[in-house]
Amino acid sequence: MKKNAAGSRFVLSRWRKETSAGMAAAMSDSHRRFLQIIMCHGIMEGSQARAVHQHCCQAYGTQHTRSLDEFVDTINSQLQPLFMQIRKGMSEDEGLQYYALVNVADTDVTKMSSDYAANELELFRKTMDLIVDSENGTASSTDILNCADSLQTSKMKKKETEQVLSRLVQDKWLNEKHGEYTLSTRSIMEMEQYIRNTYQDLVKSCAICHNIAFQSQMCSNQSCGVKIHIPCAARYYKGRADPRCPKCSEFWSHEIPDMQTSSQATALNPRASTKDNAAPAASGSQSRRSR
Ligand SMILES: [Zn+2]
Ligand SMILES: [Zn+2]
Secondary structure: OHHHHHHHHHHHHHHHHHHHOOOOOOOOHHHHHHHHHHHHHOEEEHHHHHHHHHHHHHHOOOOOOOOHHHHHHHHHHHHHHHOEEEEEEEOOOOOOEEEEEEEOOOOOHHHOOOOOOHHHHHHHHHHHHHHHHOOOOOEEHHHHHHHHOOOOOOOOOHHHHHHHHHHHHHOOOEEEEOOEEEEOHHHHHHHHHHHHHHHHHHOEEEOOOOOEEOOEEEOOOOOOOOEEEHHHHHHHOOOOOOOEOOOOOOEOOOOOOOOOOHHHHHHOOOHHHHOOOOOOOOOHHHHOOOO
8 A cells, every 4th residue: 555655646746746847748649549558458468568568659650768667657647637547566376567557546346337237346345355354365156156145235146146257357357267266456456445445454465565465375473474475475485495484584384386477577578579469458367377
């Protein structure tokens, strides 16, 4: 929360400074095209965002010298009055970098989308409750189906519930793997503030990246309870023979996965330059590698 609040304050103060001086960074056609594409996808994986950035600059003859983050800053300076922002985040399962267009004005579940009926949003909210309550950031389809039977707005039958769940996956609000549901990177990025306000102490931040941690490893020292995302643990403990909790120094008893993580890994990904710019953003569920 601190990081993001500070981040948006930074953008806001900078926007004010620039506008008060009459110097708000102007968007070119390449910025506008990038914005259109990210609006269309909602979220894009880092390598795809970089490919789209390059494509937009080439298409409009803009010099492609500035970094993607600077390019995005210019767009964000114009989005600020609309309470929108392109934000950078990480997928909890693979540690891939994502760019998402998010609403920074109190996004709660009820405002998440007008495409969903009240009982469908209540089902999503109940799914979030289950995910927050769980140890590993998942909710089983069985538990969600049980909730559907006791919705306040209007009950849902099994078939209808399954249809709503598959729509939530399709729209990239939830990910699903073997009947277990997790919050998508898009949900976490878009609703971070809402999640922190609603669940408060139940939600922990990753000790390494300080973002909300659902799918993560937890310190085995019960009184410590530090959580670390799996890709963050892979990066942090890489090559350490005696992994210890960064807070209490208890032995870190979890398996440390060997995974390619970090933005550098994606930046060097050769697929970035060959990927079709118009291809839909890979959602977590589609792009998951087996490990
Ligand atoms: Zn982390
Ligand atoms: Zn600990």
